Amino acid sequence: xxxxxxxxxxxxxxxxxxxxxxxxxxxxxxxxxxxxxxxxxxxxxxxxxxxxxxxxxxxxxxxxxxxxxxxxxxxxxxxxxxxxxxxxxxxxxxxxxxxxxxxxxxxxxxxxxxxxxxxxxxxxxxxxxxxxxxxxxxxxxxxxxxxxxxxxxxxxxxxxxxxxxxxxxxxxxxxxxxxxxxxxxxxxxxxxxxxxxxxxxxxx
DNA sequence: CAGTGGATGCTCT
DNA sequence: GAGCATCCACTGT
Numbered sequence: 001x002x003x004x005x006x007x008x009x010x011x012x013x014x015x016x017x018x019x020x021x022x023x024x025x026x027x028x029x030x031x032x033x034x035x036x037x038x039x040x041x042x043x044x045x046x047x048x049x050x051x052x053x054x055x056x057x058x059x060x061x062x063x064x065x066x067x068x069x070x071x072x073x074x075x076x077x078x079x080x081x082x083x084x085x086x087x088x089x090x091x092x093x094x095x096x097x098x099x100x101x102x103x104x105x106x107x108x109x110x111x112x113x114x115x116x117x118x119x120x121x122x123x124x125x126x127x128x129x130x131x132x133x134x135x136x137x138x139x140x141x142x143x144x145x146x147x148x149x150x151x152x153x154x155x156x157x158x159x160x161x162x163x164x165x166x167x168x169x170x171x172x173x174x175x176x177x178x179x180x181x182x183x184x185x186x187x188x189x190x191x192x193x194x195x196x197x198x199x200x201x202x203x204x
Numbered sequence: 205c206a207g208t209g210g211a212t213g214c215t216c217t
Numbered sequence: 218g219a220g221c222a223t224c225c226a227c228t229g230t
Contacts, residue, residue: 039222047222049215057215074223075213081222094222124223169222 004143005152007066014040014084014091019180021082021093021152023159028130028150031103033120034159035095035152037181037188039167041081043090046172050090060138061090068150070127070137077124080132082141082152096123096168096179099187122189160184 005024010017018040026035041048041061049058049071060069061083069081069092081092098120100107107119107129120126127133132150142149161183166174168190181188 041222049222052216055215071222072213074211074221076211077223079222096222122223128224167222171221 002154002156004141004145005066005154006141006143007064009154010065010082010084010141011086012065012084014042014093017082017084018093018178019162019164020154021095022162022180022182023155023157025101025153025155026095026098026130026150027145027153028132029103029148031106031130032101033098033126033130034101034155035098036159036185037095037097037179039094039096039179040084041092041094041178045176045178047167047170047174047176048090048092050092054088054090058090061092062088063138064140066141068132068136068139068141070132070134072134073124078127078133079123080127080130080136080150094123095126097121097181097187097189098126099185100129117186121187 018038021035021038024035026033043050050061054062064087065083065085067083069083070078073079081094083092085091100119108114111119111129120129142151145151159182162180163183164177165179167179
């Protein structure tokens with residue numbers, strides 16, 4: 001699949017969508033980066049905001065797929081997900097890190113740092129560099145690159161080996177290997193998966 | 205390098 | 218009042 005991704009791409013289980021997002025281009029407001037790290041969250045997953053059902057904060061997770069779920073983290077940062085699967089499932093993929101591709105000067109200005117490696121490494125840093133905030137919660141992904149909205153575009157070629165590892169910063173259901181990243185990438189956040197990590201193809 | 209604590213807002217107990 | 222899907226500044230090796 002090549003080109004901007006829409007609702008039909010995300011209307012599948014997050015276990016299928018998440019690894020395919022690695023290597024895709026995330027673009028918004030003149031800045032762009034290649035997705036190198038995501039995590040998936042499901043309703044029957046104690047670490048997920050959808051765990052307790054469609055309550056106020058996580059209601060977007062239970063809406064149509066292909067929309068952004070943006071929430072505030074630790075009262076300070078924003079984090080951005082894309083809703084997956086069918087309406088009512090409560091499934092989403094958190095975008096945790098991208099490799100900067102364009103608009104780097106804008107990213108540096110927003111982040112107030114010139115440390116290239118830290119511009120978009122981590123979910124809070126990424127949203128700051130992209131100026132993604134809570135006003136985008138519930139917004140559908142845009143279908144064309146010229147749009148004002150957030151666009152996710154599939155690459156023509158695969159990015160390289162996708163590995164899976166434990167999710168970052170959670171305590172409940174922490175053993176699930178639901179974090180997907182580009183093997184060996186320096187743009188990945190947190191403790192990076194050990195040497196090669198676990199190949200995504202090896203696990204169903 | 206590792207570890208600690210503060211900032212700050214919202215949800216749950 | 219506790220606990221976060223975090224980040225940064227600071228400390229001590």
